[in-house]
Amino acid sequence: MVEAEKPHISSGLEGVYIAESSICKVDGQNGRLYYRGYSIDVLSSNSNFAEVCYLLLNGKLPSSAEFSDFNRQLVEARDLPEGVVNIIKEMSKKSHPMDILRTAVSSLSAYDAETADQSPEANLRKSIRIISKMSSIVATIGRINAGGSYVAPDKSLSHEENFLYMLNAKKPDKRQVDIMRDMFIIHAEHSSNASTFGTMVAGSTLADIYSAITSGISVLKGPLHGGADEAALRMMKAIGSPDNTEAYIDSALAGKQKIMGFGHRVYKAYDPRAKIIKAYLESLQLDASAEVKTYTAIALRSEKMMVEKLSQSHGIWPNVDFFAGPVYVAAGIPPELFTPIFAASRSPGWCAHMLEYWKNNKLFRPLEVYTGQLDLQYVPIEKRQ
Ligand code: CMC
Numbered sequence: 001m002v003e004a005e006k007p008h009i010s011s012g013l014e015g016v017y018i019a020e021s022s023i024c025k026v027d028g029q030n031g032r033l034y035y036r037g038y039s040i041d042v043l044s045s046n047s048n049f050a051e052v053c054y055l056l057l058n059g060k061l062p063s064s065a066e067f068s069d070f071n072r073q074l075v076e077a078r079d080l081p082e083g084v085v086n087i088i089k090e091m092s093k094k095s096h097p098m099d100i101l102r103t104a105v106s107s108l109s110a111y112d113a114e115t116a117d118q119s120p121e122a123n124l125r126k127s128i129r130i131i132s133k134m135s136s137i138v139a140t141i142g143r144i145n146a147g148g149s150y151v152a153p154d155k156s157l158s159h160e161e162n163f164l165y166m167l168n169a170k171k172p173d174k175r176q177v178d179i180m181r182d183m184f185i186i187h188a189e190h191s192s193n194a195s196t197f198g199t200m201v202a203g204s205t206l207a208d209i210y211s212a213i214t215s216g217i218s219v220l221k222g223p224l225h226g227g228a229d230e231a232a233l234r235m236m237k238a239i240g241s242p243d244n245t246e247a248y249i250d251s252a253l254a255g256k257q258k259i260m261g262f263g264h265r266v267y268k269a270y271d272p273r274a275k276i277i278k279a280y281l282e283s284l285q286l287d288a289s290a291e292v293k294t295y296t297a298i299a300l301r302s303e304k305m306m307v308e309k310l311s312q313s314h315g316i317w318p319n320v321d322f323f324a325g326p327v328y329v330a331a332g333i334p335p336e337l338f339t340p341i342f343a344a345s346r347s348p349g350w351c352a353h354m355l356e357y358w359k360n361n362k363l364f365r366p367l368e369v370y371t372g373q374l375d376l377q378y379v380p381i382e383k384r385q
Contacts, residue, residue: 007369014265018200018364023056023352024191031269031317035189036060044276049159049184050074053131053348056189057124057355070128077132078153078162081111084133085140085150092144097340098227102217104137105130109210116208120355126209127351134344135159139166142337160184163344168332175284179331182280186273186320187342189349191266195220199350200357204364209354216350217343223260226321226346229338232261233295233325242297249305261322262306268315277323278303284330295326 010016025034033040036055043052054062054070062070084104091100109115112129114122140150143166151166160180164172172180190196198219203212220226239248252259264271281296288296303318310316328338 007367009369012265013197013366018192018197019357021191021353021356022059023356024189024349026191026266028264028266028268031267031272031275033190033272040186040272041276044182044185047185048181049188049345052185052188053128056348056352057127073125073128074132074159075153075155075162077129078136078155080133080136080140080150081108083111084108084137088137088140088144092141096221097138097141097145097336098217098221098343100141101134101137101340101343102214102221104141105134105217106210106214108133109208112210115210118206118208118358120358123209123351123355123358127348127355130209130213130351131344131347132159134347135163136166138337138340138344139163141340142167142334143169145334145336164331167337176331179280179327182276183324183327183341184345186276187345189346189352192353194225195343195346196350196353200353201364203354203357204361206361209351212354213347213350216346220343220346221339226339226342228260228319228321229324229328229342230335232259232322233329233335233338235260236295236298236302236325239298239302242294242301245298245301246305249302253309259302259306261324262310262318263314263316264319267317267319270317271319273320274318274323277320277327278318281323281327281330284327288330292326292330295329299323299326 023036025032025037027033035043035052036059038055038061043055047055050071051062051067053074054067058066084107087104087107088100091103095103108130112126114126117123136153139162143149143151148169151169153162154165157165157171158177158181160177161172163180163184164176192200195216199212199216202215203209223231235248239245249259281299284292285296299322303322307317324338325335328335328341333341
């Protein structure tokens with residue numbers, strides 16, 4: 001193909017619009033984020049995860065009666081089928097929690113009588129069950145990995161409290177609940193990011209919602225996307241002491257390594273979610289553990305250095321994943337659960353996008369420019385060199 005005839009390829013679909021959506025606005029130039037018109041700052045200061053789920057799925061904040069009904073459905077769906085708990089037990093210790101989560105969520109389809117029902121009403125009901133059960137699955141993975149056994153949900157608790165209760169087999173304290181509430185809300189939605197797009201590609205074939213969400217989990221796992229939270233904390237662990245920070249970052253950048261938790265395809269300003277998490281981390285400092293204080297010092301020194309070096313030249317700022325690790329550590333969460341928690345938090349966003357996209361579904365089927373040969377002659381295997 002002559003150069004002039006070559007179609008434009010947008011590598012990584014950068015700058016490509018795939019749909020119209022009223023779910024989420026990411027204002028990358030000004031570092032603002034809105035769910036259904038409400039800024040993330042307003043929601044994280046005033047709301048809770050169940051209400052944010054209602055907002056994302058239904059497009060408006062609920063009345064008291066609507067909230068009670070919705071919350072009742074979320075609470076009732078918390079329990080896990082024994083078969084799913086057995087899958088978690090079987091894979092525990094052998095697999096990363098993201099792999100266990102992906103398999104467990106996929107298996108949920110076997111226990112849902114409405115799996116094949118593609119009506120909007122059934123898909124909304126399944127969305128509520130998926131959101132509810134994904135947190136139970138993540139908590140159970142953590143519980144079983146820590147040597148415990150399945151803890152049945154407590155229906156008197158909020159979503160955030162119940163997650164921590166199923167994880168630790170004891171009622172959480174206020175700090176842990178506040179942290180989880182913020183983290184669940186901040187991660188709940190982010191427009192057509194890679195995992196949401198992955199969800200939509202699977203859903204656009206009219207595969208059921210369990211298949212679509214399983215695809216979303218697979219896409220989220222990688223360190224360029226959701227896996228960056230665990231990778232960033234592991235980097236802080238490798239740095240070890242705050243005084244090693246600058247030398248470590250310098251050497252990583254000199255070796256052309258990416259620093260996990262920095263940079264974003266859309267934000268060319270400070271990620272508003274990172275701002276909220278950073279402020280929360282700083283507010284914890286007075287009575288934080290020595291471990292959290294060390295991570296915080298390393299995180300703040302890394303941030304200062306990265307911003308000085310790369311914000312002007314490359315538009316690189318901390319993203320949601322950078323400060324998340326130390327905050328989770330303050331809530332007693334082990335690093336391998338960070339990305340699964342991200343997935344459980346993002347489930348309402350994935351479901352909301354599917355419910356919206358299916359109203360006017362179109363199969364995703366992009367093109368590629370073929371660079372191979374044509375009309376080659378088939379040589380029988382015994383005659384090949
Ligand atoms: N550390 C060092 N350099 C970076 C980083 C980073 N974290 N991110 C981007 N760059 C540089 C990159 O090396 C390239 O430099 P140059 O033009 O000199 O070759 C330039 O910035 C553009 O990078 P890119 O990877 O081509 O840009 P992108 O838009 O494809 O990447 C990104 C976005 C998130 C994949 C990337 O910034 C990255 O790999 N960051 C680290 C992983 C990470 O934190 N991911 C979580 C993203 S936010 C949570 C989520 O929604 O998933």
